[in-house]
Amino acid sequence: MSERRQLGALVIPVVLLAVGVTLVTGILTMDEAGEGGLFGPKAFPWVIAVLCLVVAVLMAVQVLRPSTTPPTADPGDEADEILDGEPEAPEGTNWRGVAIVVGGVLLFILLLEPVGWLISATLLFAVVAVGMGARNHVVSLVAGLGLAAAIQLLFGGLLGIHIPPGILG
Amino acid sequence: MEQLTNLAGGFADALTLSNLLFVLIGAVLGTAVGVLPGLGSAMAVALLLPLTASLDPLAALAMFAGIYFGGLFGDSIAGILMNTPGNSTAIASSLEGHRMARAGRAPQALATAAIGAFIGGIIATVLVVFFAPSMADLANRFGPAEFFALAVFAFVAIATVVSDSAIRGLAALAIGLALAVVGIDQPTGTQRFTFELRPLFDGVDIVVITVALLAVGEVIHQASKVGFADEAKLIPTGGQPFLSRAEIRQALPAWLRGTGFGVPFGVIPAGGAEVPTFLAYGTERALDRRSADPQFGKGSIKGVAGPEAAGNATAGTAMGALLTLGLPTSATAAVLLIAFRQYGMQPGPLLFERNGEIVWALLASLFIAMVVLLILNLPVAPLWAKLLKVPKAYLYAGISLLAAFGVYAAAASTTDLLLMLGIGLLGFAMRRYDVPLAPVLIAVILGPLAEYSLRDAMANSGNDPAVLVSSPITIGLYAVLVAGVAWAVLRRRRAVRADF
Numbered sequence: 001m002s003e004r005r006q007l008g009a010l011v012i013p014v015v016l017l018a019v020g021v022t023l024v025t026g027i028l029t030m031d032e033a034g035e036g037g038l039f040g041p042k043a044f045p046w047v048i049a050v051l052c053l054v055v056a057v058l059m060a061v062q063v064l065r066p067s068t069t070p071p072t073a074d075p076g077d078e079a080d081e082i083l084d085g086e087p088e089a090p091e092g093t094n095w096r097g098v099a100i101v102v103g104g105v106l107l108f109i110l111l112l113e114p115v116g117w118l119i120s121a122t123l124l125f126a127v128v129a130v131g132m133g134a135r136n137h138v139v140s141l142v143a144g145l146g147l148a149a150a151i152q153l154l155f156g157g158l159l160g161i162h163i164p165p166g167i168l169g
Numbered sequence: 170m171e172q173l174t175n176l177a178g179g180f181a182d183a184l185t186l187s188n189l190l191f192v193l194i195g196a197v198l199g200t201a202v203g204v205l206p207g208l209g210s211a212m213a214v215a216l217l218l219p220l221t222a223s224l225d226p227l228a229a230l231a232m233f234a235g236i237y238f239g240g241l242f243g244d245s246i247a248g249i250l251m252n253t254p255g256n257s258t259a260i261a262s263s264l265e266g267h268r269m270a271r272a273g274r275a276p277q278a279l280a281t282a283a284i285g286a287f288i289g290g291i292i293a294t295v296l297v298v299f300f301a302p303s304m305a306d307l308a309n310r311f312g313p314a315e316f317f318a319l320a321v322f323a324f325v326a327i328a329t330v331v332s333d334s335a336i337r338g339l340a341a342l343a344i345g346l347a348l349a350v351v352g353i354d355q356p357t358g359t360q361r362f363t364f365e366l367r368p369l370f371d372g373v374d375i376v377v378i379t380v381a382l383l384a385v386g387e388v389i390h391q392a393s394k395v396g397f398a399d400e401a402k403l404i405p406t407g408g409q410p411f412l413s414r415a416e417i418r419q420a421l422p423a424w425l426r427g428t429g430f431g432v433p434f435g436v437i438p439a440g441g442a443e444v445p446t447f448l449a450y451g452t453e454r455a456l457d458r459r460s461a462d463p464q465f466g467k468g469s470i471k472g473v474a475g476p477e478a479a480g481n482a483t484a485g486t487a488m489g490a491l492l493t494l495g496l497p498t499s500a501t502a503a504v505l506l507i508a509f510r511q512y513g514m515q516p517g518p519l520l521f522e523r524n525g526e527i528v529w530a531l532l533a534s535l536f537i538a539m540v541v542l543l544i545l546n547l548p549v550a551p552l553w554a555k556l557l558k559v560p561k562a563y564l565y566a567g568i569s570l571l572a573a574f575g576v577y578a579a580a581a582s583t584t585d586l587l588l589m590l591g592i593g594l595l596g597f598a599m600r601r602y603d604v605p606l607a608p609v610l611i612a613v614i615l616g617p618l619a620e621y622s623l624r625d626a627m628a629n630s631g632n633d634p635a636v637l638v639s640s641p642i643t644i645g646l647y648a649v650l651v652a653g654v655a656w657a658v659l660r661r662r663r664a665v666r667a668d669f
Contacts, residue, residue, distance in 0.1 A: 125570050
């Protein structure tokens, strides 16, 4: 495991820290309605906030400390063998793929209501497929259109779930 | 034997053409997601939840039951044939299973796995049928203090006993609990952490959380590995999966021992079947070492039989804990609990009274699902492996489409979609750095139960903390919890020492 990837593990403590701080500010600015008693609406969030902050610190320490302890415990020597055979912890990360997939979902969210399900869903499918390594864009678009239409007919038509029609409606 | 009458009634309700069709769909879907690495029954049910809201509850729950067990039937197929277990629950049985396949005994390994899954599941479900009513009676005596103890028990067990690192388990738990407190506080009407955003007044929709964590997170995780994963090779199987009488005689004790490991773990919130499958595997290996002709390492049929039976036995009794206590003990059970809520039913002591008919029909559907799965898996197991040839890009593109559709369909809200993306990214980070996901789901579901029962207990007793440990049930739960944590600590110590 590379040095950079280990530092990347700090993202979890950072998230916990952010959650903890959000909880604390939320508790301090909370408009408490009514009489809550000793255990009002703030007590439980306090416990969670403290838990978040404590775990964030412990985890950060664990990540930053030079690793002298053996990596995670095992259910047996042979289990490691099989896990090593799997691409469990690849050396590299395809950040381009991640960016394309996330961008595709964002695009879908922006387009869904103005443009409608059929077009935005087709694009979502095609963009995610590209992010996952599909080469043939025409096939991706056609497959996406087919699936999007099938979902619209099956769930919108038969089960009556509301689907934004957008510009095609 | 009131149970048998009830179960007979359940079979009468369950054996309709449409219900059987949904069980079959569930079994096929479940086996499929079991076979495909990265997909699991929790994700499959989560994706289907918003889409099935308008279905008949029994039909949908029967389908989910098929998915639930199907995942455990299918997960060993890819493990045995390609050494890529479809789920972590199949790692243990794939060790010897893949060796059997390499030695030319793939059909036998597949048959041992399928029959083992069947035996474990059936025995556990029979136990549930007989003990569910008395469990529900016991749970009927639960007051706020008992429910609080149950929730604490679940939190500590899932966070510390199961995951390799207690800190990572607690991290997941904290995230889940934080998500659970967003929204209007029920007893007082106070707005909590809503940032004045109307869509957050009712809290973060639990369907959004499950779909985001289990499906969107996995899609992003897979995208991050494109180009770096290596291809596994499929071992061709000749002939039909079958077992000779001698092989059955070898496997039978292992199937039963595995079931014995799985049954108790179903009711412990231990995140699923990983722990019991490895305990079963370890036991079979230890027994094998003492025998005259050790088979482990060469492809032992017992090494497949034990873990497979343990896995499905866990799933079976987990269903019992879910129905009678409202206690989800794994990610899949957590998603099933959400499914019950979607149909206005609350798993727990009152479920058998209020929705008795549907519960017994569901239990009957479990038996039907198991038979269907055995039929689906025994003769055609190698065919399922062909699923692995579906291009990954289209598979995951389709999953993201279903996820986005389901989340939007639930409330027609773009905010939910943004939350889905955010929590999905969190799910990606958690997968990448080995933070378990199940504690998040358990915390989101049981968080409100823990908080409100604690506040009830305190309000009823005039803030006397002694009320929390004043009944035999609470004392018993905390005692079991302490014993469990001690066992986990000991086990980890021993594991660390073994490394040196």
